Amino acid sequence: MIEPDLKEVVDLAGELGYELSREDAANRFDQLRAHRDYAFFVAVRDGEVVGWIQVNRDADSLLLGSRGDVAALVVDQRFRSSGIGKLLLERAEAWALEQGLRVLRVRSSVRREAAHRFYLREGYALLKTGHTFQKILVP
Numbered sequence: 707m708i709e710p711d712l713k714e715v716v717d718l719a720g721e722l723g724y725e726l727s728r729e730d731a732a733n734r735f736d737q738l739r740a741h742r743d744y745a746f747f748v749a750v751r752d753g754e755v756v757g758w759i760q761v762n763r764d765a766d767s768l769l770l771g772s773r774g775d776v777a778a779l780v781v782d783q784r785f786r787s788s789g790i791g792k793l794l795l796e797r798a799e800a801w802a803l804e805q806g807l808r809v810l811r812v813r814s815s816v817r818r819e820a821a822h823r824f825y826l827r828e829g830y831a832l833l834k835t836g837h838t839f840q841k842i843l844v845p
């Protein structure tokens with residue numbers, strides 16, 4: 707991915723509610739690109755990035771085995787409801803199958819009701835709801 711694309715990716719991350727600096731995005735992207743357990747796909751329309759998805763291979767779990775995880779999915783609000791999200795999700799599913807994964811999971815905030823309709827329509831079943839806890843570790 708070339709530098710101007712990354713700016714568009716960062717702008718779309720803002721639509722997801724994540725404010726990233728270009729520098730952080732560039733560093734993280736380099737790390738992802740070097741690792742075969744992560745994949746990142748973009749949707750391009752007229753030379754412009756209008757959507758992206760990141761899909762990961764989850765660390766193998768004793769309880770659940772191997773799974774894929776949709777880490778993020780966003781489509782430019784100007785181009786939603788035209789099938790771009792579906793195409794991106796299908797691409798992520800194809801990647802997961804190539805990795806030998808048989809389950810793909812997505813965690814989505816309870817406030818993203820439109821996204822939930824989208825996932826249900828795409829064949830995802832609601833598994834459970836829960837809370838996510840986080841602690842900032844200070845060395």
Ligand SMILES: CC(C)(COP(=O)(O)OP(=O)(O)OC[C@H]1O[C@@H](n2cnc3c(N)ncnc32)[C@H](O)[C@@H]1OP(=O)(O)O)[C@@H](O)C(=O)NCCC(=O)NCCS
Binds near residue numbers: 721786812814
């Ligand atoms: C969720 C999201 C990624 C879906 O992307 P999208 O490109 O709008 O998805 P699609 O176009 O494939 O499907 C969405 C709608 O378009 C309709 N649609 C699908 N294909 C279509 C087509 N070819 N032509 C017209 N409409 C179509 C669907 O019926 C669907 O309608 P609904 O929203 O009433 O259920 C997008 O809405 C988004 O970025 N939301 C904000 C970020 C977010 O919540 N991300 C998910 C985080 S978990």
